[in-house]
Amino acid sequence: MLTREQQQELLNLLIQLINYFATRILIASLILLLGLWLAKLIQRLSKRLMIKAQLEPTLIRFLVNLIYIATVTFVVLAALGKLGIQTTSFIAVLGAAGLAIGLALQGSLSNFASGVFMIIFRPFKVQDYIEGGGVEGTVEEISIFTTLLTTPDNKIIIIPNSKLYGDKIVNHSIQPIRRVDLKLTFNYHTNLDQLRDIFTSVVQGDQRIISEPIPDIEIQEIAASGIKILLTVWVRTPDYSRVRSDLNERLKHSLDAQGIQLV
Numbered sequence: 001m002l003t004r005e006q007q008q009e010l011l012n013l014l015i016q017l018i019n020y021f022a023t024r025i026l027i028a029s030l031i032l033l034l035g036l037w038l039a040k041l042i043q044r045l046s047k048r049l050m051i052k053a054q055l056e057p058t059l060i061r062f063l064v065n066l067i068y069i070a071t072v073t074f075v076v077l078a079a080l081g082k083l084g085i086q087t088t089s090f091i092a093v094l095g096a097a098g099l100a101i102g103l104a105l106q107g108s109l110s111n112f113a114s115g116v117f118m119i120i121f122r123p124f125k126v127q128d129y130i131e132g133g134g135v136e137g138t139v140e141e142i143s144i145f146t147t148l149l150t151t152p153d154n155k156i157i158i159i160p161n162s163k164l165y166g167d168k169i170v171n172h173s174i175q176p177i178r179r180v181d182l183k184l185t186f187n188y189h190t191n192l193d194q195l196r197d198i199f200t201s202v203v204q205g206d207q208r209i210i211s212e213p214i215p216d217i218e219i220q221e222i223a224a225s226g227i228k229i230l231l232t233v234w235v236r237t238p239d240y241s242r243v244r245s246d247l248n249e250r251l252k253h254s255l256d257a258q259g260i261q262l263v
Contacts, residue, residue, distance in 0.1 A: 028079040035075025043068045062116075062144055114165035115144040128173040133164040177210065178240045180247060182231040183220075185263040190227060192219075198254045199231055205250070208243050209233045226263035 046067050050060045119142060124130045128139050130149070135157050137149030147164055149157040172178070186195070196217055203215045213234050221228040231251075235243045255262070 024082055028082040031082055032075060032079045035078065036072065039068055039071035039075060042071055110162040111145040111160045114161035115142070115146075118142060118147070118161060118165055119144075123169050124171045124174065128171055130172065131168075131170040133159050133167045135159060136170075172240075173237055176237060177234050178237050179213075180233050180235055180240065180244045182244075182247065182251070183228065184231065184251075185223075185226045185228050186260065187226045187263050190260060192227075194258065195229070195260065198251070198258060198260070202247065202250050202254055203233055206243065206246065208235055208239045209247075210235060 043064055047060060047064045050063060118124075124139055126139050126142065130136065130139060135149060135151075137151040137155075137157055139147065140150050140156075141148040144161075146158050146160055149159065151157060199215070199217050203209050209215065215233040216231075218230045218232070219227060220230050233243070233247065
């Protein structure tokens with residue numbers, strides 16, 4: 001049996017322990033609650049700043065979530081530390097796990113980094129027609145890991161961002177106007193003045209062809225096969241494919257009507 005003095009000492013020790021841990025639990029709870037509120041506030045503020053900076057929505061969502069997760073992790077570690085739990089080993093375990101995951105997902109991280117760079121530097125945007133990574137098509141979606149293209153024959157191509165960003169990218173839509181080039185070869189008996197008149201007539205008959213830069217006809221080479229000529233006109237980028245097709249057709253009819261044959 002414990003003596004009265006021993007019982008009193010044990011009771012005092014128990015009260016001290018309760019007070020000690022209750023205080024720590026209370027402070028840790030306050031840190032956790034205040035930290036979670038602060039994480040939400042930082043998340044909202046960062047989202048507003050990114051929207052004001054006109055970043056891509058895909059990048060905004062990712063960065064906002066990343067900021068929130070990082071803030072919550074810091075708050076949880078602070079709360080655990082206040083409870084007296086050693087967080088050094090916990091941080092080391094998280095670091096080792098992050099390294100292992102990073103090594104296992106090298107390809108995915110490369111795609112992720114390329115996706116972030118494309119979203120930030122914007123070499124193209126949705127609805128642009130591009131070439132890159134050995135494929136071409138209209139951009140339908142730019143995500144963190146992949147880019148989705150639609151080909152002219154309505155096939156879907158999903159290309160990893162690292163392959164696309166690591167290759168040469170040709171953006172056919174970024175400029176407001178484009179030049180249509182028609183390369184033709186005629187025999188030596190072709191009347192060049194007559195050819196210029198035909199070309200001028202065809203160009204003037206299409207309102208989609210802009211007047212500046214001016215349409216041009218250029219003799220590129222006098223070769224054994226004949227006279228190689230380059231015809232150029234400028235059009236608005238959305239009209240490029242249709243004007244090119246129509247111009248070929250109308251030139252063919254006009255040349256046939258004048259009895260001029262291609263080589």
